[in-house]
Amino acid sequence: MNAFLNPPVDDFLAALAAVLGETALVSDPSIAASHSSDWSEAVPTVPGIVVFPRTPQQVAAALEVCGRFHRHVVIQGGLTGLAGGATPREGEIALSLSKLDAIEEIDTVGGTATVQAGVVLEELQRRVEEHDWYFPLDLGARGSCQVGGNAAVNAGGNRVIRFGTMRDMVLGLEVALPDGRLLSMLNRVTKNTTGIDLKHLFIGSEGTLGAITRLVLKLSPKPTNACTALCALPSFDAATRLIRTSRARLPSLSAFEVMWDDFMLAAREMHALRPAFDAPAPVYALIETLGTDEVGERQQLEALLADAIEAGLVTDAVVAQSMDDAQRLWAYRETVGELLSKLKPHAAFDVGVPMAAMERFVDAARTALTQLFPHQRHLFFGHIGDGNLHVLSGPYDSPDDLHRVEELVYRVVGDVGGSISAEHGIGVVKRDFLHHSRSADEMALMRDLKNLIDPAGVLNAGRIL
Amino acid sequence: MNAFLNPPVDDFLAALAAVLGETALVSDPSIAASHSSDWSEAVPTVPGIVVFPRTPQQVAAALEVCGRFHRHVVIQGGLTGLAGGATPREGEIALSLSKLDAIEEIDTVGGTATVQAGVVLEELQRRVEEHDWYFPLDLGARGSCQVGGNAAVNAGGNRVIRFGTMRDMVLGLEVALPDGRLLSMLNRVTKNTTGIDLKHLFIGSEGTLGAITRLVLKLSPKPTNACTALCALPSFDAATRLIRTSRARLPSLSAFEVMWDDFMLAAREMHALRPAFDAPAPVYALIETLGTDEVGERQQLEALLADAIEAGLVTDAVVAQSMDDAQRLWAYRETVGELLSKLKPHAAFDVGVPMAAMERFVDAARTALTQLFPHQRHLFFGHIGDGNLHVLSGPYDSPDDLHRVEELVYRVVGDVGGSISAEHGIGVVKRDFLHHSRSADEMALMRDLKNLIDPAGVLNAGRIL
Numbered sequence: 001m002n003a004f005l006n007p008p009v010d011d012f013l014a015a016l017a018a019v020l021g022e023t024a025l026v027s028d029p030s031i032a033a034s035h036s037s038d039w040s041e042a043v044p045t046v047p048g049i050v051v052f053p054r055t056p057q058q059v060a061a062a063l064e065v066c067g068r069f070h071r072h073v074v075i076q077g078g079l080t081g082l083a084g085g086a087t088p089r090e091g092e093i094a095l096s097l098s099k100l101d102a103i104e105e106i107d108t109v110g111g112t113a114t115v116q117a118g119v120v121l122e123e124l125q126r127r128v129e130e131h132d133w134y135f136p137l138d139l140g141a142r143g144s145c146q147v148g149g150n151a152a153v154n155a156g157g158n159r160v161i162r163f164g165t166m167r168d169m170v171l172g173l174e175v176a177l178p179d180g181r182l183l184s185m186l187n188r189v190t191k192n193t194t195g196i197d198l199k200h201l202f203i204g205s206e207g208t209l210g211a212i213t214r215l216v217l218k219l220s221p222k223p224t225n226a227c228t229a230l231c232a233l234p235s236f237d238a239a240t241r242l243i244r245t246s247r248a249r250l251p252s253l254s255a256f257e258v259m260w261d262d263f264m265l266a267a268r269e270m271h272a273l274r275p276a277f278d279a280p281a282p283v284y285a286l287i288e289t290l291g292t293d294e295v296g297e298r299q300q301l302e303a304l305l306a307d308a309i310e311a312g313l314v315t316d317a318v319v320a321q322s323m324d325d326a327q328r329l330w331a332y333r334e335t336v337g338e339l340l341s342k343l344k345p346h347a348a349f350d351v352g353v354p355m356a357a358m359e360r361f362v363d364a365a366r367t368a369l370t371q372l373f374p375h376q377r378h379l380f381f382g383h384i385g386d387g388n389l390h391v392l393s394g395p396y397d398s399p400d401d402l403h404r405v406e407e408l409v410y411r412v413v414g415d416v417g418g419s420i421s422a423e424h425g426i427g428v429v430k431r432d433f434l435h436h437s438r439s440a441d442e443m444a445l446m447r448d449l450k451n452l453i454d455p456a457g458v459l460n461a462g463r464i465l
Numbered sequence: 466m467n468a469f470l471n472p473p474v475d476d477f478l479a480a481l482a483a484v485l486g487e488t489a490l491v492s493d494p495s496i497a498a499s500h501s502s503d504w505s506e507a508v509p510t511v512p513g514i515v516v517f518p519r520t521p522q523q524v525a526a527a528l529e530v531c532g533r534f535h536r537h538v539v540i541q542g543g544l545t546g547l548a549g550g551a552t553p554r555e556g557e558i559a560l561s562l563s564k565l566d567a568i569e570e571i572d573t574v575g576g577t578a579t580v581q582a583g584v585v586l587e588e589l590q591r592r593v594e595e596h597d598w599y600f601p602l603d604l605g606a607r608g609s610c611q612v613g614g615n616a617a618v619n620a621g622g623n624r625v626i627r628f629g630t631m632r633d634m635v636l637g638l639e640v641a642l643p644d645g646r647l648l649s650m651l652n653r654v655t656k657n658t659t660g661i662d663l664k665h666l667f668i669g670s671e672g673t674l675g676a677i678t679r680l681v682l683k684l685s686p687k688p689t690n691a692c693t694a695l696c697a698l699p700s701f702d703a704a705t706r707l708i709r710t711s712r713a714r715l716p717s718l719s720a721f722e723v724m725w726d727d728f729m730l731a732a733r734e735m736h737a738l739r740p741a742f743d744a745p746a747p748v749y750a751l752i753e754t755l756g757t758d759e760v761g762e763r764q765q766l767e768a769l770l771a772d773a774i775e776a777g778l779v780t781d782a783v784v785a786q787s788m789d790d791a792q793r794l795w796a797y798r799e800t801v802g803e804l805l806s807k808l809k810p811h812a813a814f815d816v817g818v819p820m821a822a823m824e825r826f827v828d829a830a831r832t833a834l835t836q837l838f839p840h841q842r843h844l845f846f847g848h849i850g851d852g853n854l855h856v857l858s859g860p861y862d863s864p865d866d867l868h869r870v871e872e873l874v875y876r877v878v879g880d881v882g883g884s885i886s887a888e889h890g891i892g893v894v895k896r897d898f899l900h901h902s903r904s905a906d907e908m909a910l911m912r913d914l915k916n917l918i919d920p921a922g923v924l925n926a927g928r929i930l
Binding site for chain 1: 572574575576577618619621625626629630632633646648649650651652653654655656657658659660661662663665666668669670671673674685686687688705709710712713714716717756757758761764765817818819820821848850851852853882883884885886887888889890891895899902903904906907908910911913914917918929930
């Protein structure tokens, strides 16, 4: 008999209540279903019990109780993930970190923030900006995602080219382990070489090894000025050369977003946006700098664009003259959320592809997709400076078709040595495709690590592997 | 009987020769002794055998043979480490990566280099600069250290404030495991969230889990311009405020080095350097920017300094007008190598201290050191923007005194929540002090990881833990 199927429920609840208090157990579970509007495949099941620990110690104690009673646990943050990792599966206890929402300290001298895992990203950003600091992670879900979840999935977003991914902003972590220990690694300095840097086991492993309870985050000085330009380019090759010269000449470069013409057309249709340029182009680039020197940064950007036009890398360009202008330029890129809804049920990809292979990837994927599904839309865009490409393809009526699209795209990703997930994670929806990006040896080592730290398999079972 | 003490030597050598060829075995072992001139405590022993594999596969095969014959192995790179990690201990086979010195590919589109572990840092830098790319790791040992070793110890250096540590420059790794497998994680994109990011187990773990054989490194566009300034500051508090405003206003900021007056005086004595300023100051800061816009960057730096003088953060400043000028300003900081020699036998520290605690740390450490050892010199300097402080104290005649100095400094580091090694690693010389920076739970997890990946304890035994 599988012990996981027949827990002694009353004893278990009593033990949980003993460590958490009655009020931290919730029997109306609807609040714990995933809010994700973009994960269209699996039907979320609701958990039998949701627990809301109020301290890191309670998180660790709750995990220990679950392990002792052989109950599976799923960790929940802001429920904005796109890979289904936080959605409860049959019989799982949901452990929500929402009540761990304290910003414990903002070190205004060193530029660090010590926070609990359930702090909402946007709230953190607002609070540190009051002290003239800045937390640069930039995601669409910023209003509801939580920093613990950002670390668990190593979130990326628009400004990785300047500030790195979440991993680069995490100096220290505290993690509740499945055996009930609270592992403190609350380092506060950039440089620390004292043995294996254990926090990296937990960043990006999507809660399969432990529940992140507290974080020390690295802040940046707050920028006071943004310059934004939209450029029409004659080719993808021109985009690769423009990004190189932008990196060299714009030290404040904070975003370099590329949109192919298919995406641009769909974005314009979405909101009846006017074309940005008189003539269409095969590729568009949105360039942003963030800094504190308004005059100098605008001059640098304009000089770069003038030279790029002269050199034939750019055929036309618009530089925003105001915040409103900048919003209008970003508007094309930011239709993504609505495009995702419109094309449902869709296949949405966040693949990683080396820049040198990207044009080959886009051509191969687009040709194959168009051949197989001529009546669907296939839209390409992304953060190409980081090798991160998004593909949005849909709508698809049949789950079989969706699966064929996924097989096709991930196979091409594997062919070019790419990654099947650049920033959204594997969760449950990409599990079957992990072998395209990870070797058998890598997957075996991941499994060994899981068995080492969570030998009973209590935590986020069935995610990633 | 301990199997490690009585290997069947002939069979073992035959097995090694079978995977490596005779020429890769060296019986004159003097070349494998540590070159480190700064690690004054331990007396290097020479290994019985040094092996020089020529391919990653041979590294893995050699490790498998050593494991099979119960022989301990020490991995050797450029032998420039300062923690004694690569120095052979009694009975160890030395495995040198020097013959794995191929630069396999420079991707000039994406800005990556795929290299073997034995490539010398400076050689890599020269080669990528031919393609207008730049590898920004900046260490005194650049002429002989190897990139595999840089990754194994997560090297830092002068430019971490802009470019991060070695960890931030490693996109992918290939590692030979103790069981003879060659684990390929040769990722080439910045954003990759496909499960546990296994490469971080090996970066910074000083060869205790595997031998790094190949790396994919992230390049930066080559800067063409440097601006350098030396500033006299009225207090350490002024330095913390100057660094914050420098980070905000100088997007090209590449170094911010702080020297206390005790260091500055010793540096000047060393080479009879003239004082940089008419009046002495308690603290000095060396600021550097690296970029491509000579005029703009100089204007930004000069404007910053003018405002800082106006605000009382800086009492005097010199901006280099030429390369020679810049070298003269760096000369004070770069006397370190000679000071290390002059003060031998010394205690040299590379501790990490949160900036908000640094003044307290310096005061406490200096007071205690001066009280205990009034006839020695105690010099403070460092990369304070990264929370990395160097302390150089000496000379000490007795090993007991040296040990007392270490105990004292590491205890104060522990008191302020700092790190006993910011960039040099633990090796064998800081092993006894690791508990000041890592909790018992962290050390237990490190041990568990070691047992998981190297259950027979073949690799770099006695390092770190």
